Amino acid sequence: MVYIDSLKGVQTVSAWPLWTQPAPPPPVHPPFKIRECGDKGLGMFALRRIPRGDVIVSQRPLLFSHPCLHVHADQTVSAFYESALAGLSSDTQSAFNSLRNAQLETEDVSRIRGIVLTNALGTQLPPPHDPTANYNAVFTSLCRANHDCSPNAHYSFSAETFTGRLTALRAIQAGEEITIGYTDIEFPRAQRRQVLATKFNFDCGCETCCLPPKKASESDTRRAAIAAFLIRLNELNADIAEEAEPLFPEGATLARASELLRWAEGERLVEAAYKLTMTAVGLALKEHNMSEAIRLTLRAINYLRAEEGNDSPHFAWFAREAGLSPEQMATKLDSSDEEMMGPNLNA
Numbered sequence: 001m002v003y004i005d006s007l008k009g010v011q012t013v014s015a016w017p018l019w020t021q022p023a024p025p026p027p028v029h030p031p032f033k034i035r036e037c038g039d040k041g042l043g044m045f046a047l048r049r050i051p052r053g054d055v056i057v058s059q060r061p062l063l064f065s066h067p068c069l070h071v072h073a074d075q076t077v078s079a080f081y082e083s084a085l086a087g088l089s090s091d092t093q094s095a096f097n098s099l100r101n102a103q104l105e106t107e108d109v110s111r112i113r114g115i116v117l118t119n120a121l122g123t124q125l126p127p128p129h130d131p132t133a134n135y136n137a138v139f140t141s142l143c144r145a146n147h148d149c150s151p152n153a154h155y156s157f158s159a160e161t162f163t164g165r166l167t168a169l170r171a172i173q174a175g176e177e178i179t180i181g182y183t184d185i186e187f188p189r190a191q192r193r194q195v196l197a198t199k200f201n202f203d204c205g206c207e208t209c210c211l212p213p214k215k216a217s218e219s220d221t222r223r224a225a226i227a228a229f230l231i232r233l234n235e236l237n238a239d240i241a242e243e244a245e246p247l248f249p250e251g252a253t254l255a256r257a258s259e260l261l262r263w264a265e266g267e268r269l270v271e272a273a274y275k276l277t278m279t280a281v282g283l284a285l286k287e288h289n290m291s292e293a294i295r296l297t298l299r300a301i302n303y304l305r306a307e308e309g310n311d312s313p314h315f316a317w318f319a320r321e322a323g324l325s326p327e328q329m330a331t332k333l334d335s336s337d338e339e340m341m342g343p344n345l346n347a
């Protein structure tokens, strides 16, 4: 692993105590294999059924870099990457070089830089660094996950253990491709496709992008409404204290949040469904509808474990409060009445 920014950056990162700690162990029997899948190149496919919330893969980055490199005036960004990579072990170099480069090679974008641009996922640094600053990380198998506009896996990065991982957002069936979202999947089709074409150089042919015109237009209307609501929610709550009451968009009601939640579930937008469920809990409390608040809280816990994983400390806390182990809680949530717990979002 190498950190590319400046000499000072390399020194800071080399001194991190976490390098003396082993990385969290990945699943003992990886539940996926990487294989060719047509025009997309390689992809990740489930070897067996992967339950919601299970960790699919967990690994430290192969390469980690600041998105704005401080290079000398007489050096290009591409040359900087070349010299940094040359300092790595030959195994790491060949793992890096085997990754896909979907960028057109130009004077500015060498093959190595193209690999970073094609594969980079967002990471943050551990304290005392700014937790909101985003860095680029490139991983070996984790970067083989292709994009889908209704993905079944969630990428997250732990700054504390410096590990990236994928968890199953819903149960993934054996043979199914494991996918993540490269862009804001709540946006309508044209906007998503434009970002994917410009940034990643491909035309998305996922199921949602290939819907017939009437269904595509319904999907766009629903996604645009979900996106507008979530953007406003983010804006309102960006600067409020953690313990403060959340603020809701103007005119938001439990009925409206529940409608958007149903749409998000219909669109298989699990991450949006989680945020909308949390918002609906807040609105149910505001409207003194306690039975709905409890029903929605259970639904939110089910979504939380999908994103944070079945080993999430938050999920373990909820399970403990219910007098259950996390495994018992997960089984109960999965087997409970769908209306109560939210659909399993299986095909």
Ligand SMILES: C[S@@+](CC[C@H](N)C(=O)[O-])C[C@H]1O[C@@H](n2cnc3c(N)ncnc32)[C@H](O)[C@@H]1O
Pocket (backbone or CB within 6 Å): 039, 040, 041, 042, 043, 099, 100, 102, 118, 119, 143, 144, 145, 146, 147, 148, 200, 201, 202, 203, 204, 205, 206
């Ligand atoms: C991070 S890589 C994903 C793994 C890659 N398929 C490989 O062979 O290593 C990203 C690149 O994979 C391809 N890709 C990912 N998702 C795709 C999709 N839904 N349709 C077509 N190509 C896709 C694009 O070339 C994209 O720039």
